[in-house]
Amino acid sequence: MARVKFLCDADRCIECNACVTACKNENEVPWGINRRRVVTINDGKPGERSVSMACMHCTDAPCAAVCPVDCFYTTADAVVLHSKDLCIGCGYCFYACPFGAPQYPKVGNFGSRGKMDKCTYCAGGPEADLSPAEFQKYGSNRLAEGKLPLCAEMCSTKSLLAGDGEIIAQIYKERVVKRGYGSGAWGWQTAYKETIAI
Amino acid sequence: MTKHTVMPDAKETTMSQETRKAAFDRRSFFKALGAGAAVAASPAVVTPAAAVDPGKEETKGRYRESDHVKNFYRVNRY
Numbered sequence: 001m002a003r004v005k006f007l008c009d010a011d012r013c014i015e016c017n018a019c020v021t022a023c024k025n026e027n028e029v030p031w032g033i034n035r036r037r038v039v040t041i042n043d044g045k046p047g048e049r050s051v052s053m054a055c056m057h058c059t060d061a062p063c064a065a066v067c068p069v070d071c072f073y074t075t076a077d078a079v080v081l082h083s084k085d086l087c088i089g090c091g092y093c094f095y096a097c098p099f100g101a102p103q104y105p106k107v108g109n110f111g112s113r114g115k116m117d118k119c120t121y122c123a124g125g126p127e128a129d130l131s132p133a134e135f136q137k138y139g140s141n142r143l144a145e146g147k148l149p150l151c152a153e154m155c156s157t158k159s160l161l162a163g164d165g166e167i168i169a170q171i172y173k174e175r176v177v178k179r180g181y182g183s184g185a186w187g188w189q190t191a192y193k194e195t196i197a198i
Numbered sequence: 199m200t201k202h203t204v205m206p207d208a209k210e211t212t213m214s215q216e217t218r219k220a221a222f223d224r225r226s227f228f229k230a231l232g233a234g235a236a237v238a239a240s241p242a243v244v245t246p247a248a249a250v251d252p253g254k255e256e257t258k259g260r261y262r263e264s265d266h267v268k269n270f271y272r273v274n275r276y
Contacts, residue, residue: 076259141260148266163261163271
């Protein structure tokens with residue numbers, strides 16, 4: 001069974017935020033929640049790098065380890081999902097996640113935050129596939145339609161890769177072999193000369 | 199021994215008997231309460247855990263290498 005993953009090729013990301021917009025629109029994500037964000041390091045300085053971040057669907061997910069009501073589960077293709085029916089909005093998963101993926105619709109303490117929301121890898125939730133209840137709680141289920149997360153499919157520079165971890169890792173390796181990486185990448189010396197190296 | 203010393207002893211005896219009776223009643227009460235609690239905590243009345251127990255349908259792999267996905271991989275190799 002394939003293990004699906006996200007991989008962001010930081011050499012290609014131009015911080016257009018199309019992945020963020022596509023995610024919000026496809027899943028009708030509520031106000032105040034971004035399931036995906038673009039993080040920029042050294043913003044505005046020569047050599048800045050942008051990376052598109054969302055839930056990384058960890059193999060040994062720390063959110064699942066700390067959840068007091070055990071509402072997380074991992075599918076056979078390694079997608080970490082949760083049940084909003086069981087979530088009590090305690091916020092432990094938010095503190096445990098190293099990527100800040102779990103988010104809440106309201107500002108408050110403990111249960112007043114509302115049900116936790118995070119990237120589902122466009123794979124819905126525990127409700128029946130492609131049902132209105134599933135869409136209302138978790139957003140679309142593109143995996144059940146034979147598609148991949150819209151953030152990756154919409155990426156204009158093909159920076160964000162999604163799919164079978166082995167295949168996308170191979171695609172990334174092919175890119176690095178062809179164009180290099182960081183300051184060794186094609187075009188870097190033209191842009192920054194020898195002044196900046198990564 | 200004067201009456202002053204005898205009288206308090208008699209009183210104490212009466213009080214201690216009453217106290218013992220009261221203590222017995224209280225112990226009976228707690229014994230009964232404990233027995234009730236033990237029945238309540240017996241496995242017969244334990245409710246099932248509320249933790250998510252996803253079945254095979256929820257955890258099955260939905261990813262498949264459809265033509266759509268193959269096309270995504272192809273264009274990402276450019």
